[in-house]
Amino acid sequence: MMDRVVFRFFISWYVCGVILVGFDLLPTWLEWANAVFLIAAGLLGGIYFFRQYGTLGWLFSIGVVASTIFVEWLGTEFGFLFGAYEYNPDFGLFLFGVPFTIGAAWLMVMATTHALVKPIAFMVSRSGLQVVVYVVGGAFAAVVMDLLIDPVAANLQEYWVWESEGFYYGVPFSNFVGWFLIAFVLHALLYALLRMSRQWHVNADRYWQPRIVLLYVLMISMFMVIAAAGGIFGASALTGVLTVGILLLYAKAQGESS
Numbered sequence: 001m002m003d004r005v006v007f008r009f010f011i012s013w014y015v016c017g018v019i020l021v022g023f024d025l026l027p028t029w030l031e032w033a034n035a036v037f038l039i040a041a042g043l044l045g046g047i048y049f050f051r052q053y054g055t056l057g058w059l060f061s062i063g064v065v066a067s068t069i070f071v072e073w074l075g076t077e078f079g080f081l082f083g084a085y086e087y088n089p090d091f092g093l094f095l096f097g098v099p100f101t102i103g104a105a106w107l108m109v110m111a112t113t114h115a116l117v118k119p120i121a122f123m124v125s126r127s128g129l130q131v132v133v134y135v136v137g138g139a140f141a142a143v144v145m146d147l148l149i150d151p152v153a154a155n156l157q158e159y160w161v162w163e164s165e166g167f168y169y170g171v172p173f174s175n176f177v178g179w180f181l182i183a184f185v186l187h188a189l190l191y192a193l194l195r196m197s198r199q200w201h202v203n204a205d206r207y208w209q210p211r212i213v214l215l216y217v218l219m220i221s222m223f224m225v226i227a228a229a230g231g232i233f234g235a236s237a238l239t240g241v242l243t244v245g246i247l248l249l250y251a252k253a254q255g256e257s258s
Helices: 002-022 032-053 055-078 101-121 127-155 173-196 206-227 231-258
Strands: 086-089 159-164
Touching: 002 032, 002 206, 032 055, 032 101, 032 206, 055 086, 055 101, 055 173, 101 127, 101 173, 101 206, 101 231, 127 159, 127 173, 127 206, 127 231, 206 231
Parallel strands: none
Antiparallel strands: 086 159
């Protein structure tokens, strides 16, 4: 199937990327490969949502890309949510002043955190608590990823530049608040859509569920390699510890459901 070909392509691209980017071997003429990597990761997220929820999954994926590009445009133009920053003009195709890759990256974030946190939410029997665990947990898992991505992307890769200094590797606190709020709203929207369409209890796709969770781990692992090579050890350690905690909860949830 074509979607499995996309996954194999991503893994191949990923291995090359870890070596070239992680050890600063990427030549200037190959920098476009970063955009391809993020678009492929986002495509995997879209495929996962489609395989899991059909047409609703595709529509939600399109909505994630469009809405996050819009919010990022508000951020670059007015400092909305995240703080004042601007993107490197070499960071792939731009839509309204925002790299398309950012929308794809957000789709990857939403798919991976959904796959991780939904089983954890099912450990709670009461539906009222389930939604809290899912929405808050999904937003938290997204921020955990950004605790590593943002210091690496801004300080080492220079994908974007912050106009004001922050306490965390130069990243302002407002950025993490923005990440949490966006992920919170998108997870809440997805939960509502799945409830209304009676798909909240749909069983996970056996092929894509473990692979999309693996995608979360792979993305964090790659940025940990880049961070370690660039001397950003604190962010790597913090994200690593929090990720292990999330994965342990996920493993427990999977064990209870089997």
